[in-house]
Amino acid sequence: xxxxxxxxxxxxxxxxxxxxxxxxxxxxxxxxxxxxxxxxxxxxxxxxxxxxxxxxxxxxxxxxxxxxxxxxxxxxxxxxxxxxxxxxxxxxxxxxxxxxxxxxxxxxxxxxxxxxxxxxxxxxxxxxxxxxxxxxxxxxxxxxxxxxxxxxxxxxxxxxxxxxxxxxxxxxxxxxxxxxxxxxxxxxxxxxxxxxxxxxxxxxxxxxxxxxxxxxxxxxxxxxxxxxxxxxxxxxxxxxxxxxxxxxxxxxxxxxxxxxxxxxxxxxxxxxxxxxxxxxxxxxxxxxxxxxxxxxxxxxxxxxxxxxxxxxxxxxxxxxxxxxxxxxxxxxxxxxxxxxxxxxxxxxxxxxxxxxxxxxxxxxxxxxxxxxxxxxxxxxxxxxxxxxxxxxxxxxxxxxxxxxxxxxxxxxxxxxxxxxxxxxxxxxxxxxxxx
Amino acid sequence: xxxxxxxxxxxxxxxxxxxxxxxxxxxxxxxxxxxxxxxxxxxxxxxxxxxxxxxxxxxxxxxxxxxxxxxxxxxxxxxxxxxxxxxxxxxxxxxxxxx
Numbered sequence: 001x002x003x004x005x006x007x008x009x010x011x012x013x014x015x016x017x018x019x020x021x022x023x024x025x026x027x028x029x030x031x032x033x034x035x036x037x038x039x040x041x042x043x044x045x046x047x048x049x050x051x052x053x054x055x056x057x058x059x060x061x062x063x064x065x066x067x068x069x070x071x072x073x074x075x076x077x078x079x080x081x082x083x084x085x086x087x088x089x090x091x092x093x094x095x096x097x098x099x100x101x102x103x104x105x106x107x108x109x110x111x112x113x114x115x116x117x118x119x120x121x122x123x124x125x126x127x128x129x130x131x132x133x134x135x136x137x138x139x140x141x142x143x144x145x146x147x148x149x150x151x152x153x154x155x156x157x158x159x160x161x162x163x164x165x166x167x168x169x170x171x172x173x174x175x176x177x178x179x180x181x182x183x184x185x186x187x188x189x190x191x192x193x194x195x196x197x198x199x200x201x202x203x204x205x206x207x208x209x210x211x212x213x214x215x216x217x218x219x220x221x222x223x224x225x226x227x228x229x230x231x232x233x234x235x236x237x238x239x240x241x242x243x244x245x246x247x248x249x250x251x252x253x254x255x256x257x258x259x260x261x262x263x264x265x266x267x268x269x270x271x272x273x274x275x276x277x278x279x280x281x282x283x284x285x286x287x288x289x290x291x292x293x294x295x296x297x298x299x300x301x302x303x304x305x306x307x308x309x310x311x312x313x314x315x316x317x318x319x320x321x322x323x324x325x326x327x328x329x330x331x332x333x334x335x336x337x338x339x340x341x342x343x344x345x346x347x348x349x350x351x352x353x354x355x356x357x358x359x360x361x362x363x364x365x366x367x368x369x370x371x372x373x374x375x376x377x378x379x380x381x382x383x384x385x386x387x388x389x390x391x392x393x394x395x396x397x398x399x400x401x402x403x404x405x406x407x408x409x410x411x412x413x414x415x416x417x418x419x420x421x422x423x424x425x426x427x428x429x430x431x432x433x434x435x
Numbered sequence: 436x437x438x439x440x441x442x443x444x445x446x447x448x449x450x451x452x453x454x455x456x457x458x459x460x461x462x463x464x465x466x467x468x469x470x471x472x473x474x475x476x477x478x479x480x481x482x483x484x485x486x487x488x489x490x491x492x493x494x495x496x497x498x499x500x501x502x503x504x505x506x507x508x509x510x511x512x513x514x515x516x517x518x519x520x521x522x523x524x525x526x527x528x529x530x531x532x533x534x
Contacts, residue, residue: 036522036523036525036526037526037530038455038526038530041531041534042530042531042534043504043528043529043530043531043534044531044534045503045531045534046534048534106533106534107531107533107534108531108532108533108534109533111534127525127526128525128526129525130522130523130524130525147525148524148525149525165506166504166505166506166509166510168520168521168522178509178510178513178514179510180510181510181511184506184507184510186481186483186505186507188483190448191533221439221440235533244481244507244510244511247477247480247481247507248473248474248477248481248511250439251439251480252439252440252480253439253445253480253481253483254481254483255445255448255483255485256439256440257440259440260440276448276451277451277532277533278451278452278531278532278533278534279448279449279451279452279503280452280503280531280533280534281483281484281503281505281507282503282505283505283506283507283510
C-alpha cells in the first residue's frame with residue numbers, strides 16, 4: 001500500500017464521505033476511503049431523516065435496495081410546557097407518492113448499505129483504520145495520511161476530510177478551529193423497539209407511512225434545545241439535544257433531560273412498553289453560516305459536519321453532507337480531467353459549486369438565527385411556551401368567565417411576563433432572522 | 436431557572452451498548468491538576484456517558500470505557516490542556532448497532 005498513490009483519499013464513511021467516494025469512484029478515479037469503525041456506520045449517529053432528492057442526485061435508484069424505514073407523511077411541531085403541549089400538525093396524503101420525499105433511516109444500517117455501493121463503484125475501503133495525521137509536503141500542501149495500521153504514509157493527489165463534527169485531523173493541522181461550545185449541540189438518543197402494529201396504531205399510520213414529532217419548550221429548562229420522536233418500522237428514535245454552551249452553564253444532565261422528555265405526559269403513552277436497545281450521543285453543528293470554516297486548501301477539501309454544514313432550523317444535516325461531498329467530488333473530477341494540480345486556487349472550484357447550490361443559499365438565509373435563539377433562549381424556550389400553554393388552556397376550559405375577560409387576561413399575561421417592548425422586539429428579531 | 440431534573444443512572448443506559456474496549460489505552464485522559472476548571476467540573480454532569488467524576492480530593496477523573504465519542508469534553512476542555520483527546524484505535528471504542 002505504501003508505494004501506491006491514490007487520486008483521492010476520503011477520511012470517513014458517513015454521509016459526506018460516502019457521497020464523495022461514490023461520485024469519484026463512479027467517475028473512474030482511484031479512491032481510498034478510510035473508516036475507523038468496525039464497519040461503516042458503527043460510529044455514526046443521527047435522528048435520522050433522509051431527504052430523497054439529495055441522494056437521488058448520487059444514486060438515482062436507491063429505493064430499490066436501500067434500508068429505508070418509513071416515508072414521512074406527518075410532521076408534528078409541539079410547543080411544550082410541563083404539563084401540556086400546543087401543536088401544529090401537518091399531514092398530507094400527497095406524501096404517499098411513488099417516490100416519497102423523506103424517509104426515516106437507521107444510520108448504522110443505512111451507512112453500511114451506502115458504503116457497499118461505494119465499493120461496487122471500485123473504491124478501496126479500509127475499515128478499523130484510524131487516521132492519525134495528515135502528511136504535508138515541503139510547501140505545506142497536504143499530500144497524504146498516516147494511519148494506526150502498520151506501514152508508512154499513504155499518498156494521494158487530494159485528501160477529502162469527511163471526518164465529522166468532531167474531526168481531529170483538520171483542527172490539529174491548523175486547517176480550521178475546534179468547534180466552540182456555542183456552535184454545537186449535544187444530542188442523546190435512545191432506540192425504543194415495539195411491534196410495528198403498535199407504532200401504526202399510536203401514530204395513526206398506514207403501512208410504511210411515518211410521522212415525526214419535534215418538540216421545544218420547557219423540556220429544555222430554558223436552554224436552546226429540542227426533543228424528537230421519529231417513527232421507524234419497528235422502533236422509535238427518541239432524542240433530546242441542547243447547546244453545549246448552555247449545558248456548561250446549567251445543572252442538567254443530558255440523560256436526565258431525555259428521561260424527563262420521555263416521561264412528559266404527552267410523550268409517555270407513545271413509548272409505553274418499549275424495549276430500549278441502544279443509547280447514543282452525538283454533537284450536531286449549530287453554528288450556521290457564520291461558523292463555516294475555510295473549505296479548501298493545497299491538497300485538501302473539507303465536507304459535511306466537519307465544515308459545520310447543517311441547517312439547524314430545518315433539521316437538514318445529512319443532505320448538506322451528501323451534497324457537499326458530491327460537489328467536492330465533482331470539483332476534484334473536473335480538475336483531474338483537465339489535468340490541473342490540486343492547488344488551493346484550483347480547489348476553490350469546490351467552494352464556487354457550494355456557493356451556487358441550495359446549501360450556501362439556505363445557510364445564508366438563516367445566518368442570524370443561531371445568535372437570536374442562543375441569546376434569547378429563555379424567552380423562546382421557557383417563557384413563551386408557558387404563556388402559550390396558559391392561553392390555550394384559558395381558551396378551551398369552560399368555567400363561566402366571560403370570553404372577553406379571558407382574552408384580556410391572556411394579553412395582560414403576555415405583556416406582564418415579557419413586556420410589550422420585549423414582545424415586539426422578539427417578533428421583529430425573529431422576522432428579520434427568518435427573512 | 437427551575438431545579439434540575441433528577442438524573443437516572445446512566446450505567447443502565449450504557450449497558451445496552453456494544454463496546455470494544457482497548458484495555459490499558461484510554462483515548463481520553465485528564466491531565467493531573469490541583470483544582471479543576473469550571474468546564475472540567477461541568478463534565479461530571481454533561482458527559483452523556485457519565486465518564487467523569489470528582490474524587491474525594493476534589494479533582495476530576497475519567498474512566499473512558501463507556502465513552503460514546505461525542506466530543507463534548509473536547510469542545511469544553513481540550514483548549515486549556517486539561518484533557519487529551521484522541522479517537523480510539525481502529526475498530527475499538529463504541530460500536531453502534533443502530534446509531
